[in-house]
Amino acid sequence: MIDIIIGFLATIGVMFIFLAAVGFIRMPDTYLRMCVTTKASTLGSGLILLSAAVFFGENGVISRVIAIILFLFLTVPVGAHLIARVSYFIGVQLWKGTIMDELKGKYDKQSHELHSERELKK
Amino acid sequence: MKSSIFLNNVLLMLMWVILTGDSTFANFTFGFLLSFVILRIITVNREDTKYFRLVPRVIAFILFFIYELVLANLQAAYFVIVSHKNLKPGIVGVPLDAKSDIEITFLTNLVSLTPGTLSIDVSNDRKVLYVYSMHIKDRDQFVKNIKNGFEKRILNITR
Amino acid sequence: MTLNFYLTYILLPILIISVILIFIRFLKGPSIADRVIAIDLMVTCSIGIIAFVSIISHQPTFLDITMIIALIGFLSIVAFSYYLEKRNKND
Structure with missing residues (x-):
């Protein structure tokens, strides 16, 4: 019974990671790739770690796994935000099917400050 | 005020775990819920009830x-x-x-x-x-x- | 079919195939941001691989390595983005 639970969790986790890899190959521009991959892979590795916790079933392992999952969920969005910001700075082109870009012209090229709309109107 | 009730909750949970002598994850959860219910019953002050809506x-x-x-x-x-x-x-x-x-x-x-x-x-x-x-x-x-x-x-x- | 067999011969190869797919994008990647994301994804994949190895070999100690690798991956992302932004500023 417990083997079935472990196999189920691990299979779903591996599917998410595989999906992230395929999306990483197929998507047309950097931002779309970032959108698809970062979170799917986080969820996938979280599920795999959870299956390891179910397999061992000791207190030490479970608390360690919960710590790792919390750490992943805290740091991965921060990393994605940093990379997205930097790739906007260094001029990575948006895909040609993009329908709106409200960030255009809001960055100050010299001081790297970001203005909101209210400040622009003044 | 909120944090002190939370501390009381954690303390009661530790008490429960020590007294039952069973340090599994399920027992921690059960102790937390039990002490949560007990604190909810004995708290009468109006301002303190914010914590109980929070959880x-x-x-x-x-x-x-x-x-x-x-x-x-x-x-x-x-x-x-x-x-x-x-x-x-x-x-x-x-x-x-x-x-x-x-x-x-x-x-x-x-x-x-x-x-x-x-x-x-x-x-x-x-x-x-x-x-x-x-x-x-x-x-x-x-x-x-x-x-x-x-x-x-x-x-x-x-x- | 035991759990060990299932993990070793079906799930682990899928993970390794996905690492290879990510590596293709790492070689192709048009911009440098793509390569940095590829490193981040490879770190996440390696976390999954190490967790599988620790299940197969009954060694819970391997999960500590997972934590350290996640830390190093995050630090490398922060350092890369910091220096990329600096380089852009100086031009």
């Missing part, structure tokens, strides 16, 4: 977040497997109601963690959050979804 809200928020995460992952899976030709990506500025550091951090992290949306930056005066989205059907609807879904629930917890 169910946090649990409901976690469940809502897991639901949203799975739903959005399935949507992303559909776009990856079938086709990306009819995607409509774009960057949208969402006006922020959240003011303090911790509210903005939570909001941006949660927006980033649901696939399909990615928070790029917060403006320097903390009024607008720029979100990249994979598929925008209607701009106003999208902004309303973020404001009513995540931001309202986070503000419910922190305020």
Whole structure:
């Protein structure tokens, strides 16, 4: 019974990671790739770690796994935000099917400050 | 005042675990819930009851977040497997109601963690959050979804 | 079919195939941001692989390595983005 639970969790986790890899190959521009991959892979590795916790079933392992999952969920969005910001700075082109870009012209090229709309109107 | 009740709760939970002598994860959870119910019964002061509304809200928020995460992952899976030709990506500025550091951090992290949306930056005066989205059907609807879904629930917890 | 067999011969190869797919994008990637994301994804994949190895070999100690690798991955992302932004500023 417990083997079935472990196999189920691990299979779903591996599917998410595989999906992230395929999306990483197929998507047309950097931002779309970032959108698809970062979170799917986080969820996938979280599920795999959870299956390891179910397999061992000791207190030490479970608390360690919960710590790792919390750490992943805290740091991965921060990393994605940093990379997205930097790739906007260094001029990575948006895909040609993009329908709106409200960030255009809001960055100050010299001081790297970001203005909101209210400040622009003044 | 909130934090002192939380400390009492944790202390009672530790008491329960030590007295029963069974340090498994299930026993910790059971001790927490038991001491939560006991504290709820014995607290009569009006101001202190805020904590007891907070814990169910946090649990409901976690469940809502897991639901949203799975739903959005399935949507992303559909776009990856079938086709990306009819995607409509774009960057949208969402006006922020959240003011303090911790509210903005939570909001941006949660927006980033649901696939399909990615928070790029917060403006320097903390009024607008720029979100990249994979598929925008209607701009106003999208902004309303973020404001009513995540931001309202986070503000419910922190305020 | 035992659990060990299933993990070793079905799930682990899928993970390794996905690492290879990510590496193709790492070689092709048009911009430098793509390569940085590829490193981040490879770190996440390696976390999954190490967790599988620790299940197969009954060694819970391997999970500590997972934590350290996640830390190093996050630090490398922060350092890369910091220096990319600096380089852009000086031009």
